[in-house]
Amino acid sequence: MTGGTAAPDGGHRAAAEEWLAQDPDPGTRAELRAILDAGDGAALAERFGARLEFGTAGLRGELGAGPNRMNRVTVMRAAAGLAARLLRDHPPGAEVAIGYDARHGSRRFALDTAAVLAGAGLAPWVFPEPVPTPVLAHRVGAFGGVVAGVMVTASHNPARDNGYKVYWGDGAQIVPPLDAEISAAIDAVGRVDELPLGTRWGTFGADAAEVYLDAVTGLGLGEAREVSVAYTPLHGVGRETLLAAFERAGFPAPAVVADQAEPDPDFPTVAFPNPEEPGAMDRVLALAAASGSDLVIANDPDADRCAVAVPLPGGGARVLTGDEVGGLLAEHVLRHTSGPDRLLVTTVVSSSLLGAVARAHGVRFAESLTGFKWIMKAGGPGDRLVFGYEEALGYSVGDGRGVPVRDKDGIGAALAVAALAAEARAAGRTLLDLLDGQARRYGLHATAQLAVRVDDPALIAGAMARLRGAPPGRLAGRAVEAFDDLAEGAGGLPPTDGLRFRLAAGTAPGDGPARVVIRPSGTEPKLKCYLEVVLPVGEAADVAPVRARAAEGLDGLRESVSDALSLS
Structure with a gap:
């Protein structure tokens, strides 16, 4: 990310000349020489006034x-x-x-x-x-x-x-x-x-990925294999490895979006090569509809993230959130492993559902700071990490031996999702049915985000300081029952710039507790707010109206948090 080390006023031209003298790349030398010859002080300041x-x-x-x-x-x-x-x-x-x-x-x-x-x-x-x-x-x-x-x-x-x-x-x-x-x-x-x-x-030899393929296809997370998949690598490098993994694991070959299949550094068919972004999955969703696929999977360009969608019988598809996929994969892994030393890990901004899953299965649970670098450090002596995830579509799926990749793995996750969907299909169900089942067992944990982008990064620091100094007593009509300043290392975590609000149940019948976490983005000038409401469902209840009520609750939280930030 950019930031921090500012060059003195002036001096940019001298720094640029020194850079030119050592730069081995003719392309960037030509770029910099053109800026110098044009006397473009703003361009020089932007490149030499700070450093990555x-x-x-x-x-x-x-x-x-x-x-x-x-x-x-x-x-x-x-x-x-x-x-x-x-x-x-x-x-x-x-x-x-x-x-x-x-x-x-x-x-x-x-x-x-x-x-x-x-x-x-x-x-x-x-x-x-x-x-x-x-x-x-x-x-x-x-x-x-x-x-x-x-x-x-x-x-x-x-x-x-x-x-x-x-x-x-x-x-x-x-x-x-x-x-x-x-x-x-x-x-x-x-x-x-x-x-x-x-x-x-x-x-490395041409078979350098073979050991990785052996590891992720040998996880042993179920025997069902009958599932049809529509897939896109979003112009990235995931296709060959994912297709090889599916073949080795015994799954039918996924249908691949033709004009996104080959690596292309310009990402010509998407405005932003992130499957979380609106429109990024349009082509693979269309392919799924045309091919009658059971499941939709997308990797991001380096294939460390995995997005999932389920086609709907009447047309269209439901794109699952990272938290929804994380909850489903956690129980899938637990069904196919054993032992009380198993550990599930997620981050402080991800859904609280994973803790409920761990308690119900009698296994260990830990929260970490945001990022897989922290997920992999969570837990303690004797813990056996079998699954970790973060809401931003990152998953590390393991088996009885632990996780084979100590980072987010979009290909291993795709295999696990396919195995789970095949298992559900064999029982006449879909991933959406499994989500409803989890809601009945643990309550509906509905999550959403609010991102507020600003032109001046100082506004972010000001908003965080205001909320620290005078945290709101209520959000969306709910009492704030607990406030944690994560900069103080709350809950034994390393200090980080973040705020967590735990909210009481709402006043409407059936409302459960809620939670808000606010932190600055590590890479962009924006504040990211992670919202969660938890609503009881009941053993045999129809989940659809509860989801509608949860969406209303999230909308109310989004509006209230936006007002509290005072940035828009």
Whole structure:
């Protein structure tokens, strides 16, 4: 993400000239030279007035010249800092796995990373072709000799972006203090044209994904296989791996959206390559209707997220939320595993349903901060993580041995969803029937989001400060029963910039409790608000009117929280 380290007023031209002198990329050199020749001070300030900050998500930003952009200089500096930090703990020759997606610049950034790591004395191994992020994460975690991994991807960001994710030897993304230590090492890197560069590194074989496929197709989550699937990789890198996984697991081959099947870094058929965005799944929903599919699945471009929809008998489809898929997959995993040491994990902004599921099944449950880097650190000694998820369509599905991928895995999740849908189909049911069954057992946990985008990031800090200083006593007519400032490390969690409000039941008959969590986005100038209402349903009740009442409750919360923020 962008931010933080401002250059002094003026000095941008001198910084740009120094950048030009070390930049190995003719494209970004030409871009920067044109800006200098045009005397475009605003463009220089935008590129050199700040820099991309290396955090727990690594780097992510727009492609282009300068320290506030993703480019070869930025990547080589990141690789040099990573190498310096790794050599504090590991001897020369330690292995690092490097993967990349099909975005603009990804392969070049991967090879630059390999050259810098090799020049520092490490032993990089590079995938020969673009791969899904979970394949890289599994490669790091599954092989004891691999001490770290790099994945060049911007996941579901727009086409103009790229990014750089770092994994440690356990196969999970880095968390503090590693991010700060790597960032400090990056700050100590000098000119990249003075870095020693290696010219030889290992290349994984063409069957590099085989071990990953063995892991995700061997989860043993049921034997049913009769289900027809319509699928899209959204112009990303998931198709070949997902089709191979479905074939190996014994599922019928999914129908694939033809004009989204091949990797294309321009994402020409979608305004935003994120299956959560309106319109992104239109083509795969149309394919499902035309082919009579039982199930709809979409991956994002690096295939670490999985979106799910169910076609409706009278036409159209119901797109499931991440929380709904998370609840269904949790019980599916628990039905096919055993032991009280099993652990379910979700984040503080995801539905409270998972805790209810864990209690009912007599297994362990933990909440984490937002992001899979935190999900994988949750729990304690003796816990066996079998399932973790976050509401933003991220799932890590395991079996009796635990989770094979210590990050979100859109392909493993797709297999598990297909197995669950096939199991339901064999019983004459659909995923929608299963959702109603969960609502009857645990109450209807309905969730929604409110996102408020602003032009001035200072407005976000002001809104958070106002709510901290004078938290509202009521929201949507409900009393605030408990208020947690997550910056104080509420519930034993690491401190984070967030606020949580637990609300009493509403005054209408059948209303249950509610919850609101508010936090600033980590990548964009906006506040994200996560809303939940819980309504009792009853054993034999029709769930539809309860869902309608829950939607009204969420609308009321959305309006009340928006008023409390005072940003629109």
